[in-house]
Amino acid sequence: MKPSVFADAWEGLRRNKSIAVSVILVTMISLYLLGVGLLAQRQVDQMKGYWYDRVQVSIYMCTSTSQQPNCSGSDDGATQDQKDSVASQLEEMKPLVKDVYYESEQEAFDRFKEDYKNSPLASNIRVGDIPPSYRVQLSDPEEFDTVASAFEGAPGVASVPNLRQVFAPLFRAINIITGVMIGLAALTLISAVLLMATTIRQAAFTRRREIAIMKLVGASNRTIRTPFIIETVASGLIGALMAVGLLWVSAWALFDKYLLNQQSSGTAFISSADVWVIAPFLLVGVVVLAVGTSTVTLWRYLRV
Amino acid sequence: MIRFENVTKRYPNQSRPALDEIDLNIERGEFVFVVGASGSGKSTLVRLTIREEVVSSGRLLVGGHDLRRMPQRKVPQLRRQVGTIFQDFRLLPNKTVQQNVAYALQVIGRPRRAIRALVPETLELVGLAGMEKRMPHELSGGEQQRVAIARAVVNKPPVLLADEPTGNLDPATSLDIVRLLRRIHDSGTTIVMATHDNVIVDELQKRVVELEAGHIIRDEEGGSYVPKAVDTRDLEEHETEREDVGEGSGPPPEDRPIGEVGALDAWDDDAEDLLR
Numbered sequence A: 001m002k003p004s005v006f007a008d009a010w011e012g013l014r015r016n017k018s019i020a021v022s023v024i025l026v027t028m029i030s031l032y033l034l035g036v037g038l039l040a041q042r043q044v045d046q047m048k049g050y051w052y053d054r055v056q057v058s059i060y061m062c063t064s065t066s067q068q069p070n071c072s073g074s075d076d077g078a079t080q081d082q083k084d085s086v087a088s089q090l091e092e093m094k095p096l097v098k099d100v101y102y103e104s105e106q107e108a109f110d111r112f113k114e115d116y117k118n119s120p121l122a123s124n125i126r127v128g129d130i131p132p133s134y135r136v137q138l139s140d141p142e143e144f145d146t147v148a149s150a151f152e153g154a155p156g157v158a159s160v161p162n163l164r165q166v167f168a169p170l171f172r173a174i175n176i177i178t179g180v181m182i183g184l185a186a187l188t189l190i191s192a193v194l195l196m197a198t199t200i201r202q203a204a205f206t207r208r209r210e211i212a213i214m215k216l217v218g219a220s221n222r223t224i225r226t227p228f229i230i231e232t233v234a235s236g237l238i239g240a241l242m243a244v245g246l247l248w249v250s251a252w253a254l255f256d257k258y259l260l261n262q263q264s265s266g267t268a269f270i271s272s273a274d275v276w277v278i279a280p281f282l283l284v285g286v287v288v289l290a291v292g293t294s295t296v297t298l299w300r301y302l303r304v
Numbered sequence B: 001m002i003r004f005e006n007v008t009k010r011y012p013n014q015s016r017p018a019l020d021e022i023d024l025n026i027e028r029g030e031f032v033f034v035v036g037a038s039g040s041g042k043s044t045l046v047r048l049t050i051r052e053e054v055v056s057s058g059r060l061l062v063g064g065h066d067l068r069r070m071p072q073r074k075v076p077q078l079r080r081q082v083g084t085i086f087q088d089f090r091l092l093p094n095k096t097v098q099q100n101v102a103y104a105l106q107v108i109g110r111p112r113r114a115i116r117a118l119v120p121e122t123l124e125l126v127g128l129a130g131m132e133k134r135m136p137h138e139l140s141g142g143e144q145q146r147v148a149i150a151r152a153v154v155n156k157p158p159v160l161l162a163d164e165p166t167g168n169l170d171p172a173t174s175l176d177i178v179r180l181l182r183r184i185h186d187s188g189t190t191i192v193m194a195t196h197d198n199v200i201v202d203e204l205q206k207r208v209v210e211l212e213a214g215h216i217i218r219d220e221e222g223g224s225y226v227p228k229a230v231d232t233r234d235l236e237e238h239e240t241e242r243e244d245v246g247e248g249s250g251p252p253p254e255d256r257p258i259g260e261v262g263a264l265d266a267w268d269d270d271a272e273d274l275l276r
Helices: A003-054 A081-091 A105-115 A142-152 A163-206 A208-216 A221-262 A275-302 B042-049 B072-081 B099-104 B110-127 B140-151 B171-186 B199-203 B228-247 B273-275
Strands: A056-061 A097-103 A133-138 A158-160 B002-009 B019-026 B032-035 B057-062 B082-086 B159-163 B190-195 B207-212 B214-221
Touching: A003 A163, A003 A221, A003 A275, A056 A081, A056 A142, A081 A097, A081 A133, A081 A142, A097 A105, A097 B110, A133 A142, A142 B207, A158 B273, A163 A208, A208 B072, A208 B099, A208 B171, A221 A275, A221 B072, A275 B273, B002 B042, B019 B042, B019 B214, B032 B171, B032 B199, B042 B057, B042 B159, B042 B190, B082 B140, B099 B110, B099 B140, B110 B140, B140 B171, B159 B171, B171 B199, B171 B214
Parallel strands: B032 B190, B032 B207, B082 B159, B159 B190
Antiparallel strands: A056 A133, A056 A158, A097 A133, B002 B019, B002 B057, B207 B214
């Protein structure tokens, strides 16, 4: 056989192989970024769910030792009238207010002792240091501010700490991460699509003689196109599987290994299991993308 | 079998139509030579018949089907009914003789048993028995064209189109090829052969349709072909050099889809140009 024929075939193969590898890698990177974005979003949802379940409006009443300006009028703390007024006002706010629980000074002291029993703090605290409070469960945690603001500054109310203000920056940070990840994923997905198109064009060019003969003897479009579509889907799927693997390793290392060991607060984290939830979407997505890209490209370059 | 009714084919950016209001009727079982100088419209006629190009106006019927109205997905069916051979053979260089012929059946989904039966029978018909395992480059031009013919007729199409099939062959080999075509014709195949080889036309004494600048200027039974005396040699050299531009018409190569049937340039080894 002529050396040039071999050289030609080898050259085409080598070129196609390197470009196929780049398709796989770019697909992997883009789906990895997309996966990180999706996982971050799941983390936000999870935290929201976790905290919203626990979010209660705590209305701390004044005590004899309260420093808050609202409590300066009385040295004995909130009067029973003031407490009753808060309680009845809460009663009126049903059904937004789902449940109200009054925690007395003694109960607050006991709970603190229990929560911090390993801490030196526990021995220094006395009954009355922690003010009595109304613990209010909301039917809709998003309405936190409505309830909190209604009691902020009411007579006998020391403070209504806003737990959401503590978490808002965290949620915002995670949302920004999600946005950046999805933006990068979109860019790399565009490169993946362009690379897939280039690969198909290259492969079609390498096999132009076979294609010409197939058309000439009346092979159906499907016969001519299927191999290219299969090739594209295969490289896309390999990239997607690698991305899923990488995501799993990342999630496992970060959540299962690191954060679970660090955990003290009981905050809910996602785990590597969540990767299996998003993996099907990534795989199906890449198949749709590959089929779409190859169909459009082949339609453009392999007209009958 | 093939009927041109007032057919005009105009390529974009060409002032003169490649075919200008052609009327031509080719009956089942005929053997027709289409002759004429380069650029007279022969190749366009072939390309229209396999629906590689679509007529600009008029009607072209092949086997009763109006090719202009034929949906894209039916085109493969048409091409299974019309075998085609070309000046440059178009064999797959990395496949043996047998594989080249079998390929045509494989890609249209014929069962393996049919392929095993049809391929040897067809190679026998074209006189290549015993050469099944040869590679195309080990064959002479005439033998390569026989492989191409075998590939074109292995599925037993009712029509065989030959576009300058002897253009790359010496006169003796050309006659062998044409005699083979006549044998295939004798078994009932309609053959349309575009050529400018007067020796062949004179030898076979079949119907001759002569084109000039897109018009039919002659259509006679048992005719001969006398190329315009003055510039015959010039024309022929000119033609073999320029034939790859396909009548100097159609879109430029880089705009054409890959693997287009008539795009000879896509066949060349240095077709890198296509990607530019």
